[in-house]
Each structure stands twice: as structure tokens, then as C-alpha cells.
Amino acid sequence: MKILHTADWHLGKLVQSVYMTDDQRYILEQLIAQIDEEKPDVMIIAGDLYDRSVPPTEAIQLLDDVLQKLVIERQIPVLAIAGNHDSASRIDFATSLMSDSGFYMSGRWTPEQEPVVLKDAFGDVHFWLVPFMDPSEVRYLFGDETIRTHQQAMAAIIASITARMAHDARNVFIGHAFVTKGGVEAEKDSEGERPLAIGGSECIDSALFEAFDYAAFGHLHRAHFVGSDTIRYAGSPLKYSISEETHNKGYLIAELTANDTTVTKKELVPLRDMRRVKAYMADILVMEPSDDYVFVTLLDEQPILSPMEKIRTVYKNAMHVERQTIIHTADRQQTPSRRQMDDVALFKAFYGEMLPGEVPEETLALFEELLAEQLRNERQGGTK
Numbered sequence: 001m002k003i004l005h006t007a008d009w010h011l012g013k014l015v016q017s018v019y020m021t022d023d024q025r026y027i028l029e030q031l032i033a034q035i036d037e038e039k040p041d042v043m044i045i046a047g048d049l050y051d052r053s054v055p056p057t058e059a060i061q062l063l064d065d066v067l068q069k070l071v072i073e074r075q076i077p078v079l080a081i082a083g084n085h086d087s088a089s090r091i092d093f094a095t096s097l098m099s100d101s102g103f104y105m106s107g108r109w110t111p112e113q114e115p116v117v118l119k120d121a122f123g124d125v126h127f128w129l130v131p132f133m134d135p136s137e138v139r140y141l142f143g144d145e146t147i148r149t150h151q152q153a154m155a156a157i158i159a160s161i162t163a164r165m166a167h168d169a170r171n172v173f174i175g176h177a178f179v180t181k182g183g184v185e186a187e188k189d190s191e192g193e194r195p196l197a198i199g200g201s202e203c204i205d206s207a208l209f210e211a212f213d214y215a216a217f218g219h220l221h222r223a224h225f226v227g228s229d230t231i232r233y234a235g236s237p238l239k240y241s242i243s244e245e246t247h248n249k250g251y252l253i254a255e256l257t258a259n260d261t262t263v264t265k266k267e268l269v270p271l272r273d274m275r276r277v278k279a280y281m282a283d284i285l286v287m288e289p290s291d292d293y294v295f296v297t298l299l300d301e302q303p304i305l306s307p308m309e310k311i312r313t314v315y316k317n318a319m320h321v322e323r324q325t326i327i328h329t330a331d332r333q334q335t336p337s338r339r340q341m342d343d344v345a346l347f348k349a350f351y352g353e354m355l356p357g358e359v360p361e362e363t364l365a366l367f368e369e370l371l372a373e374q375l376r377n378e379r380q381g382g383t384k
Helices: 021-038 057-073 088-092 095-099 135-142 150-164 307-311 343-354 361-379
Strands: 002-006 042-045 078-081 103-106 116-120 123-130 170-176 178-180 203-205 214-218 224-226 228-233 250-256 261-267 274-279 293-298 320-323
Touching (some): 002 021, 057 078, 078 123, 078 170, 095 103, 135 150, 150 203, 343 361
Parallel strands (some): 002 042, 123 170, 170 214, 214 228
């Protein structure tokens, strides 16, 4: 069976106040053209179809257009799950009706959920769709108060699946999570990936998925494998942050035979690249004009009047301009920029600017509780 694995479309994405819809439409049209060449038996979208729980109309229409071309016109089954950016209730809406046409979506998982079964020349392939879920949701489903972390939640889900797994069939897991080798905390390489948990309990051990012939994940925006060649992130189809500048974006083709799985990465070419430009203003003004999304670091020491206006005469889609910061004190530790901080670090920095001393533990705990509640509310379709 030939599986096309993609993830993290983030339709409706805003980068530096610029809607990426035109770029997303371009890359998805290119994906459809490559699908016509690849002729996969099924396509997987492993979460974060949208960038937020209430997406703009243009994003909904774009997804509808793509699904129309794939599911209706080409009759390719599409299997999709909700990610942490999606609204679980919206993704779950009318799923039973859509599955009749070959579009299978899962916004919420239950222990009774059956796999999607597809067939090829070698027999059945069972696809287990597990959308992003907060540990509190899994704790409630199983009535198990010991489930507190994403690792414990996923272990409970996997135990439920493997107890019902047909071992004479090939099994594919579809998930949206932060999976690492050994479950040890790892650094994310993209600012576009929202934290899944507060306090560092979001990592899941890749060993949990060794029972599957292939595990297709979303959430991390760089394509890579984790622990095994068959445990894979497809990455996002576009760069959504300058921290993704060095990523080669695309999708994966996983081919399942009777006893083996091979994985090949395919690349997509964006309408506009996203990259850094580090130079003096005089040098920038004589560079070849480009439509790329650029983040400019100016090397000039003297003040420059209206720098963005000047830069956009060459790079009309320039997104950000900053001056190079030079730290002269050798023993001074450089603090991270606010764009690099997570929500908790930002709160601590804000508190430190407003009041003397460290954040009291009870205040920090209250903030983390409110932040976790806000993330849950977003996933359920909006804030309260």
C-alpha cells in the first residue's frame, strides 16, 4: 500500500501579520499535481489542518477545494486527525457522513474507536486515528487518576489499541504529539510549534509505537524519523517561521508490502522562500529584487531613517528588520529574545519588569493553570 503522509498545513496561518493563504494554495496545488504522478492509495494529514480553532473563511474554503479534488474527483481516501491547533469539535463534525465518501476525520478519540480498514494486494491495513488529546481528557476517558503526563496518556491509548489489534493485518498509527527517542525532553526547532503541555511533561517515548508497521506523526515541523525509520514526522509543507529557514519542506511516501515498509521523502517548492538577509543597507539596496519573505538584520551602526520602507524597494515581502546586537561584556549571559520565549518564560519576564523579585510559586502555578485551561478551551472550539 502506498501512503502519502503529510501534516501541519496550518491553513489560515498568519506570519508577521501576513496571511499565508496564497502560498498555501500554491503548495497544495503542487501537492495535488505530484499526487497525480505518485498515485497513492491513501493520504494522511496528521493534524493541524488549521492554524487556530476558529479558522478564517478562506482557510475553510481552501481545505474544501483540496478535499473535493482528492476525495471526490480522484477518489483517494484521506485520513485526517485534529492537532493541538485545531478545534476537536469542529474536526469531529459530521465524520460519519464524510467517511462514506472516503474522507475519514477524527477530532476526538474513544477507547471503542475502530480502525479505518483499507485493502491492497497483500491484505488489510488498519489505520488507527488518534488526534491530539490533553492528558486530562484521557484521564477522564479511562477513569484513571494516575494519568498526568502525555507519556502516561499515550501509553493508555496504545494499550487499548494493541489489545484489539489484528496481528494478521498491517497496522498504521496516525498521531499528533511530541515524540522523542526514549521520551527525553528535546528542543523544538521551530517557533511555529505551540507547546503541548506546561512544565515539560509533553514528550512521549517512541518505543510505544514499535508495534506498528508505520507511525505517521504531525506537530514537529521538520521531517525526520524518531528511533526507527518507520516512526516519522512529515513536517509542514511550508516554512511558517524563520526558525524553519533550513528545513526542506515536502511530504513522505511510505510503501507497505507484506513484511516491509520503505519511506521516501519528496520535496515541494514554495511560491516564496522564507530566509534571512544579513547585510549593510547600502549592500541590500543593490541586491537583486526578490518576492521572498525575508527577515533582515542590518549591520549598520549608524541610525537609518525608515529602514523597512527602503528594504521593501528590493524585498517587497520583507517581514521583519532588526539591528545586529553586539554584547561587549565577555561574561554577560545573553538573554533570549521574546520571540524565542514560551508563554511561561514571557510571564516571568513580564512579572520581573513590573514587580521586584521572583514570581511566587502560587502565582506561577495559577498562571500555568489558567494557561492550560485556555489551551483546552481553544481545542474545544473557542474561549470562555
